[in-house]
Amino acid sequence: MAATIRNYDVILAPHITEKSTLLSEQNKVVFKVSLDSSKDEIASAIEAIYGKKVLKVNTVVTKGKTKRFKGIMGRRNDVKKAIVTLEEGQSIDITTGL
Incomplete structure (x- = not known):
């Protein structure tokens, strides 16, 4: 399957935290994704x-x-995160980039 432009619009960035690092031991990777993306996408x-x-x-x-x-009420953006479970034996090293 070839990577299209829509794929890069769905997956925005890896989400690197202490908790997501612990999840990587269970073949799980956390990504920030667009709000309108589905699990299949x-x-x-x-x-x-x-x-x-x-x-x-x-x-x-x-x-x-x-x-x-600065005294004015504002609102931060909503963030959608995807916790992706990979098959046994597979891993994604998100620290090296694409």
Whole structure:
């Protein structure tokens, strides 16, 4: 499967935190994805970009907080994260980039 432009619009960036590093021991990788993407789109985009077989995709939408910016009330953007479970023996090293 060839990587198309839509695949790069679905997968925005890897989400590197302490918790996501611990998940990598269980063949799981966390990505920031677009808010309108579905689990099937995320799975096909990962398979097309990285060439790895996806077993399961879980998604979480973190709602943006209301914050005060220089005395003016503002709101951070919502963020959708995808926790991608890869098949046994496969891994994606997100620290090296594409």
